[in-house]
Structure formats: structure tokens, C-alpha cells
Amino acid sequence: LRATIWGCRGSLAAPGPETVAYGGNTSCVELELADGSVVVLDAGTGIRALGLEMAKRPPAPIHLCLTHLHLDHLEGLGFFLPLWTQGAELHIWGPASAIESLDNRIARYMSPPLFPVQLSEVPSQITFHDVSDEEWRLGSARVLAEAVAHRGPTVGYRFEEGDVSLAYIPDHEPYLGEDEPASLDPAWLSGYGVAREATVLMHDAQYFDEEYAERMGWGHSSFSHAVEFARAARVGELVLFHHDPLHTDADLRRLEAQARRQWPSADPAPRLAREGMQLELGTDADDDLSGPAVSGFEPSLTPP
Amino acid sequence: LSGVEHRAHKNLVLILAREFASKLATPVFLTDEAGTLVYLNEAAERMAGRTFAEIGEIPAEEWSEFFQIRELDGTPIPLERLPGGIALLERRPAHHTLAVTGVDGRRRELSITAFPLLAHRDELVGVVGIYWEADGGSG
Numbered sequence: 001l002r003a004t005i006w007g008c009r010g011s012l013a014a015p016g017p018e019t020v021a022y023g024g025n026t027s028c029v030e031l032e033l034a035d036g037s038v039v040v041l042d043a044g045t046g047i048r049a050l051g052l053e054m055a056k057r058p059p060a061p062i063h064l065c066l067t068h069l070h071l072d073h074l075e076g077l078g079f080f081l082p083l084w085t086q087g088a089e090l091h092i093w094g095p096a097s098a099i100e101s102l103d104n105r106i107a108r109y110m111s112p113p114l115f116p117v118q119l120s121e122v123p124s125q126i127t128f129h130d131v132s133d134e135e136w137r138l139g140s141a142r143v144l145a146e147a148v149a150h151r152g153p154t155v156g157y158r159f160e161e162g163d164v165s166l167a168y169i170p171d172h173e174p175y176l177g178e179d180e181p182a183s184l185d186p187a188w189l190s191g192y193g194v195a196r197e198a199t200v201l202m203h204d205a206q207y208f209d210e211e212y213a214e215r216m217g218w219g220h221s222s223f224s225h226a227v228e229f230a231r232a233a234r235v236g237e238l239v240l241f242h243h244d245p246l247h248t249d250a251d252l253r254r255l256e257a258q259a260r261r262q263w264p265s266a267d268p269a270p271r272l273a274r275e276g277m278q279l280e281l282g283t284d285a286d287d288d289l290s291g292p293a294v295s296g297f298e299p300s301l302t303p304p
Numbered sequence: 305l306s307g308v309e310h311r312a313h314k315n316l317v318l319i320l321a322r323e324f325a326s327k328l329a330t331p332v333f334l335t336d337e338a339g340t341l342v343y344l345n346e347a348a349e350r351m352a353g354r355t356f357a358e359i360g361e362i363p364a365e366e367w368s369e370f371f372q373i374r375e376l377d378g379t380p381i382p383l384e385r386l387p388g389g390i391a392l393l394e395r396r397p398a399h400h401t402l403a404v405t406g407v408d409g410r411r412r413e414l415s416i417t418a419f420p421l422l423a424h425r426d427e428l429v430g431v432v433g434i435y436w437e438a439d440g441g442s443g
Contacts, residue, residue, distance in 0.1 A: 096424045133427075147316040153424065177323045186312070190319050193312035 001141070001161045001281040002032040003200070007046020008273035010170070010206050010220065010242035011072050021249040023275025025049070026072040027170050027242065029202065034161050037139025039063045041157065041168050043077040046275065051081035059088065063138050065131075065145075066094035067170060068154035069105055077106070078115055088124040095145075095153035096130035103128040131155055148172050149190035150219040156194040164282035167198035167235065170242045173219050174229050181228045195233035199281050202273060203229060205240035208255060223259045223270075231264055238263070238270040239279070315429040317421050318342065325432070335431045339364030339383075339392050342430070351435070353408025364389075372405040376413060387418035391431040395420045401438050413438040 007013075007025030015024035026044030033039065038054070040047065043064060054062070062082055067073055082088040094102045103119070106128075110119040119126075131145035138159075145155040148169055156169035174190045175181040186192045195201050205226035207215060212222035221229070223240060230238040240259060243252055252272055260269040313319070318334060322343045325332035331348035335341050341362040349355050352370065362370060364383060373381055381402060383389045390398035397419040405411045418433035 098422075098424045098426075147423075149316060149320065177327060187314055188319055188322060189313055190316055196312055 001034065001159065001164055001166060003166055003202075003279045003281070004030040004032075005046075005273050005275055005277045006030060006050045007042075007044045007076075007275060008170075008241050008243060009044075009072075010204070010244060012245040013045045013072075014245035018248040018250075021274065022243055022252050022272055024245075025275060026075070027067075028076060029168065031141075031159060031166070033139040033141050033159075035140035036060070037063070037141070039065060039138055039141070039159070041065050042067055042073040042170065043075070043080060044072050045076045045079075047076035048079040051079070051083075055081050055085070059085075061089040061091065063091045063093065065138075065143075065157055066092065067156065067168070068095060068150065068152055069109075070152070070171070071109070073171070074106065074109055078110055078117070083122050083124050083126075086123040090124050090126045091129060092126060093129045093131050093145075095147065095155045097153050101128070102130055144194060146191070146194050148194070149174055149176060154219075156191050158194045158198065162282055164199045165197075166279075166281060167195040167201045167203075167233075169194060169201070169203050171219055172204045172229075173217070173221055173225075175221070175225045176217060181225060182232075184232070186232055189229070189232060191229065192233055195229065195235055197234050197236075199236045200239060200279055201230050201233065201235040201237070202239045202241045204242045205255070205259065206242050206244045208258075211244070223255050224262060227259050227262045227270060230270070237268045239273050239277075240270055241273045243272070314342070315423065317423045317429045321421060321430070321432055331435050333388075333433045333435075335364070335388060335392065335433075337392075337428050337430055339389070339431075341367065348435075351404060351406050351412060351414065353406035353410065359407070370407055374403045376401065376403050378403070387416045388431050388433050391418040391420045391433075392428070395422070395428060 007028040009024050009026050013024050013026050025046035027042040028044045028046030029041040030050055031039040082090055107119040135142050135144045141159045141161050144158040148154055148156045150171045158167045169191050172191055178184055203226045204221045205223040206220040207222045209222045209224050256272045263269050321334055325345040329347055332345045333348050334343040344356040375381055384393055387398040387400050399417045401415045403411055404414050414435045415438050416433055416435040418431050420428055421430045423429050
């Protein structure tokens with residue numbers, strides 16, 4: 001199981017000289033499964049460069065798993081090259097809503113006046129799926145999606161292959177209104193089932209603690225809450241995700257340092273997601289219990 | 305999933321309802337989809353005569369061990385005719401004024417309103433009940 005981060009910024013894309021180290025693109029993570037299947041987590045602006053990369057590969061079905069439909073997780077979809085490729089097979093998964101179907105909700109964004117072309121005009125073959133309440137399979141992975149605390153219908157995903165697992169909860173406020181997070185029974189902890197004992201957890205850590213105090217209820221976590229959640233779920237490694245668009249690279253390094261000071265064990269310490277980061281889970285037959293291997297690459301800068 | 309029991313935690317709607325209730329001075333109780341009492345907020349604990357931490361979760365069939373619930377004239381009320389039971393079984397709001405004797409032995413006349421919690425696809429995940437003393441008190 002290989003995860004490649006194509007975007008880890010939250011709320012709004014934030015390109016510029018002060019964000020080059022961690023990147024300015026919004027949420028998008030590519031998963032390559034053991035059987036070669038490709039899963040894309042979220043369609044933030046990072047998906048644009050991923051689509052260009054995919055165009056170089058042999059055609060294959062693509063599974064796009066959306067955690068929710070806030071724009072920073074959806075706005076890249078209209079610029080995802082496979083969407084505009086005749087015959088490309090695209091499966092879009094997302095949280096169910098009691099009000100409207102997934103395709104109708106996505107079509108609100110992909111239609112005038114917000115977007116020049118309508119969803120019904122794209123040449124690819126798109127199938128929409130409400131995520132199941134039960135686990136299901138995508139390629140060689142077992143998948144679990146559960147509703148998590150964030151404004152509007154939102155899910156977190158867990159992918160398992162063999163003994164390794166990746167939990168992805170980029171937008172999450174598990175301790176909303178909770179005065180003593182460390183004392184909360186996990187049975188009452190949003191996202192626990194997705195994250196429990198995951199090899200790697202990518203989790204919302206948008207705010208410094210002092211910022212969270214002024215943004216409580218907006219659906220995101222402080223880094224302290226991310227650390228506490230990871231501790232409660234006993235994850236192997238925490239990757240801090242969904243960086244605030246106002247945070248510079250220097251701010252983020254400071255946030256990472258503070259998170260590491262709160263981490264209960266020395267190894268592996270929490271670290272910041274950054275564009276180009278690759279995490280290899282379960283590359284050894286016995287699994288690398290010291291943590292996933294990491295490498296980097298340069299995302300394509302070619303415009304579509 | 306290996307190592308993960310499905311539903312390792314309560315349904316998110318219940319989690320949010322509990323968080324909301326915990327901040328209210330209005331007495332609130334929560335049940336899950338099976339009718340098990342899963343939460344009483346601090347104000348509601350007065351009716352039980354003990355804290356929720358002391359009594360813990362109570363399956364529907366064991367409610368009568370903790371609470372004697374009757375009509376104001378003393379007639380017993382079956383669980384399915386209680387506001388919580390109606391909300392659970394008929395999936396509609398219900399309201400009634402009745403007499404409740406808690407673990408502390410004190411009889412209280414309470415007005416109770418209960419309503420079902422329906423998640424997406426009309427999935428019943430539990431019931432919320434609020435109540436207040438029929439004489440205008442707060443439980």
C-alpha cells in the first residue's frame with residue numbers, strides 16, 4: 001500500500017513562496033494498492049497534477065473517494081484529466097445525504113454559474129456510489145467509511161491490506177465541546193472505528209491551540225487534539241494534515257515541533273504532510289513496524 | 305476489518321447528541337436504537353437519583369429496575385406507550401405527563417417529550433427525550 005500526497009492544504013489553496021515546502025494544493029492523496037488498483041482520496045486542487053500523471057499510465061478504473069463535498073475537497077474535480085478522457089472509467093464514492101443524491105450534490109458545483117460545463121457533459125464514464133455502512137472491497141483493499149464530526153455529511157476512510165492500514169480523516173473535530181479529551185471513553189469518540197490501531201493516520205491538525213479556541217465548531221482540530229486522538233486510537237504514526245492556508249512553512253515547522261513534544265512516545269514522532277510525500281506501508285513481508293518508508297518526488301508543474 | 309470491530313464507537317449522531325445534551329441545563333436522556341439508555345445529562349441524573357456513572361447503560365427491559373413509571377393516577381404504563389417507546393417503535397415524536405419514581409425513592413410528576421434520531425436513509429440510531437417537572441420545575 002503506497003500513499004502519495006498531492007495536496008494537504010486545508011480550506012483554500014495557498015500557493016506562494018511561503019508555502020513551497022509543504023505545498024499549497026488542497027486535499028488529494030493517491031493510494032496504490034497491492035493489486036495495482038488506484039484509489040484517490042478527495043479531489044482538492046492537488047488532483048489536477050495527479051490527473052496529468054495518470055494520463056501517462058495505461059488506462060485503468062479509478063476510484064475517487066470523497067470524504068465530503070466542501071469545495072477544498074472537490075474543486076479540483078473539474079480539472080482532473082481522466083474526467084475529460086473518453087472512455088475513462090471513474091467511480092466516485094462519497095457520503096450519503098438524506099436530502100439529495102451524491103451526483104446531484106456534485107453537480108451543484110459542476111454547473112453554471114459556478115462552472116462552465118455541466119457534469120452531464122463529461123465524456124468519461126462516471127458511476128456514483130454512496131459509501132456503505134459496512135466494509136467493502138476496492139481492489140485488494142478492505143475499506144471502511146464512517147461518519148465523523150465535521151459540518152455536513154462527512155466520512156473518514158480506512159484502507160487495509162494484510163496487516164497494514166491507512167486511516168484518512170482530513171476534516172475532523174472529535175473533541176468539540178469536550179473539556180477533558182484525554183478522559184473521553186473511545187466508545188464516544190468520533191472517528192475511533194476508522195483510526196483504531198491504524199499503521200498510519202492522516203488527520204486534521206489545522207490549528208494551533210490558541211487558534212482553535214477562536215474557531216471552535218468550525219469542524220477542524222488543533223494539533224493537540226490530533227495528537228490526543230491519535231494517542232486514544234493507538235495509531236502507529238500520525239501525519240498532520242489539512243494545513244491552514246494562513247500558515248507559512250515556518251509556522252508549520254513550529255506546529256510540528258509542538259506536536260512532537262506532546263507525542264507520548266519518541267518513535268515515530270508526528271510529522272507534517274507535504275506535497276510529494278510518499279508513504280510505503282507493508283513493503284517488508286514482516287511489515288516495517290518502525291514506520292512506513294518515505295520518499296519524495298516533484299509533482300508535475302505542467303498546466304492541463 | 306481485521307483488528308477493527310465494526311461500530312467500535314457509538315453512531316456519530318448519538319455522539320453529537322450527547323455532546324449537545326451535556327451542555328444543557330434541560331434534563332435530557334438518550335437511548336440507542338435498541339432502547340438502551342446510553343446517557344443522562346447532569347440535569348437528568350436528578351430523576352434517576354444517582355449519577356449516570358453509577359448506574360451505567362440500562363437495557364430497555366431493565367428500565368423498570370431503576371424507574372417506576374406510572375400514569376398520574378398510579379396506573380402502570382407499558383414501555384411501548386412511554387414517549388421514548390413510541391419514538392423508538394413508531395419513529396414519531398411523543399409527549400406525556402406521568403409520574404416517575406427514581407432510585408432515590410422520590411416520586412416526581414414529569415412532562416416528557418421524546419423524538420427519534422434518524423440518520424441518513426431513515427436509519428434509526430436512537431431517541432432523545434427531554435423532560436421537566438409538571439409543576440414547572442426543571443426535573
